Amino acid sequence: MLPLFLSVFLLASSPTAPPADWSTPFERSNGNTTATYDQCIAYYQRLGKTYKEITVREAGETDSGRPLHEVVISTGGGKADPATARRQGRRVVLIQNGIHPGEPEGIDASMMLARDLVQKPELRQLLRNTTVVLIPIYNIGGALNRNSTTRVNQNGPESYGFRGNARNLDLNRDYVKQDSRNARSFATLFQRWQPDIFLDNHTSNGADYQYTMTLIPTQKDKLHPALSQYLTAQLLPSLYQGMNQKQWPLTPYVDFPGRTPDARGLVGFLETPRYSTGYAALFNTIGFVTETHMLKAFAPRVRATYDFMKVLLQTVQAQDDALAQARIAAAQQLAAQQDFPVAWQLDTTRAETFTFRGYLGHLKPSEVSGQPRLYYNQQEPYTKPIPFYNSFRATTTVRRPAAYLIPQAWGEVVERLRRAGVQLQRLRQDTALTADFYHIDDYKTSSRPYEGHYLHSQVQVTTQPQAARFLRGDYVALLNQPAARYLVEVLEPQATDSFFAWGFFDSVLQQKEHFSDYVFEDLAADLLRQQPALRLRLEKLKKENAAFAANGSAQLEWVYRNSPHYEKAYLRYPIARWLGGTLPVD
Structure with missing residues (x-):
């Protein structure tokens, strides 16, 4: 046995263990590398095992077959429990990364931020009354589909993921229709946390300009007034000032109607509920999309995202x-x-002035076609005021019903309502009642598929009170609940991203029964003899419309449509608006 003093000497003189290496793949690289999916999840799991403030857990399925993860960072008691966070009055910030894995800045920046929030005292204090929830990579299928070519306009990183998910869906168009398992898992996660702020990290396409980052906030006119006032008067100015102090001046997202941004100014982005921040706004959550500039190098794009x-x-x-x-x-x-607005239009009569830092755009002959082509000259920077059109006005507004009556046959709709936190009741018996129904008078349908659907738009309806029979087990969604705005924007057919617009009710747009001419001729004649008022209406139409008077088939069709034989379900929107009264519900 060694003497005691010798043992102490040997222990004191032995080399100390090297500190743990917490650098990320991005930090260990040349600044042009983004973490793979496996590297990203493994890094968070290692953080979770080391720091009690970090919880990493699965949060539902995705189309890739691999689970969605959530990373919760909090110093509060019951830190990973949403109900506890709300009870303690903590603010919740939900940050999503990799919805488009070819735009990966948020993936790498969030890995560094999670580490620094627990390792750096000056950042740790930011968790004093805030819980941070991270989605490391939302589009896992796209992240696994790694390549170096599909982001043709983008300056790095060396390799990255693909925009489409495992089903080739753009997940930033899927928040309402929820074709993907990713979107369904997100809806559940979102409702559990009910975040105060939601951030979705992206990379831009489009014009060339001096900024490393552009910003899309929730469109101010689509927020409730109290949130809109807070966003525009306090939150946005502080974010702009803070980023300016870090030498990352911000600009509104560079979307413009002219040839270049300075030609006719910028226009605000109207994020309807198909998009992440538009979906979040339905639940009074302020949303932001960061869009770092595709032509800047990857390293400063990551640093700007981290700093934001x-x-x-x-x-x-x-x-x-x-x-x-x-x-x-x-x-x-x-x-x-x-009254709830459900469709919006840019107000071109109102504009702010924004001092924009751009590059002059010019035309020169294309080496491909010989025709004039646009290019931006980075040797000609400018800083000048340009108009910014960011006011939207409602074009369609609906009155709030007391409830919506939803036949249980529409199970896909009911599933999505439940994931959105909608409180549903069920009729306990078959019930005959009179409610307001919409008749679909007209609509336009896209000629090409969009994200797996043929979208309907320009929907025109007539409201008709009708007697109807609902069955035991049909659903009642009362509007006196926090999900009221969501209910209106998905169940009113005229809304831009309603379930009707996405084709969930297309079966009512097809007539199921009709008639044989030679049979119905006699029935129609009997009907006109029995109903003189109907015959008078027919004769009046014939006098007013020569083409109709000359078209026997059209007249027979008119009689059919005004007869008891015409199917009532054709073009009748199946969800009824209940305006008030007692319903037999469980």
């Missing part, structure tokens, strides 16, 4: 009470709201 997330958390902490009060006021406004 840090500035966002700093701002949420500083404005904790204001954010909480704005959401409370918005919930109160929603409870009292009677």
Whole structure:
């Protein structure tokens, strides 16, 4: 046995163990590498095993066959429990990465941020009253489909994922229709956390300009007034100021109607509920999409994304009470709201002025076609005021019903309502009642498929009170609940991203029964003899319309449509608007 003093000497003189290496694949590279899916998840799992403030867990299925993950970062008691976070009055910030894995800045920036939030004291204090929830990679199928060619306009990284998911869906068009398992899992996760702020990290396409990052906030006119006031007066100015201090000046997302941004100015992005932030807005969550500029190098794009997330958390902490009060006021406004806009249009008569930092655009002959082509000259930068059109007005508004009556036959609709946190009741007996039904008078359908659907638009309806029979087990969705706005925007057929617009009710657009001419001729004649008023209407139409008077088939069709034989379900939207009264529900 060694003498005691010798043992102490040997222990004191032995080399200390090297510190753990917490660098990410991005940090270990030349600044042009993004983590693979396996590297990303393994990194978070290692963090979760080392730091009690980090919880990593599966959060549902995806189309890839691999699970969606959520990473919860919190110093509060019951840190990974949404109900506890709400009870403690904590703000919740949900950050999503890799919805388009070819735009991977958020994947790498969030790995570094998660680590720094638990390792750096100056960042750790940002968790004092805030819970951060990260989705490491949302589009797992796209992340596994790694390549170096599909982002042809983008400057790095060396390899990256693909925009489409395992089913080749663009997940940032799937939040309402939820064709993907990813979107269904997200809806469940979102409702569990009910975040105050939602951030979706992206990379842009489009024009060339000086900025490394552009920003899409939830469209201000689509938020309830209390949230809109808070967003425009406090939150956005603080984010712009904070990023400017970090030498990352921001600009609104560069979307423009002219040849270049300075030609006719910028226009705000109208994110309807098919998009992530448009979906979040239905639940009074303020959303942001960061769009780093595709032509800047990958390393500064990652650094700008990291700094934006840090500035966002700093701002949420500083404005904790204001954010909480704005959401409370918005919930109160929603409870009292009677009229709901469901379609919007840009107001071109109203514009702000924004000082934009761009590059002059010119034309020169194309080496491919010989025709004039656009190019931006980075040797000709400019800073000048340009108009920014960011006001939208409602073009269609509907009155709030007391409830929607939903036949249980439409199970796909009911499933999506439940995932959105809608409180549903069921009729306990077969019930005959009179409710308002929509008749679909006209609509336009896209000639090509869009994300697996032939979208309907320009929907025109007539409201008719009709007697109908609902069955035991049919659903009742009362509008006196937090999901009221979601219900209106998915169940009103005229809404831009309604279930009707996405084709969920296409079977009612096809007539199922008709007649044989030679049989119905005699029935029609009997009907006109029995109903003189109907014959007078027919004769009046014939006098007013010569083409109709000369078309025997059209006249027979008219009589059929005005007869008891005409099927009532044809072009009748199956979900009824209940305007009030007692219903036999469980």
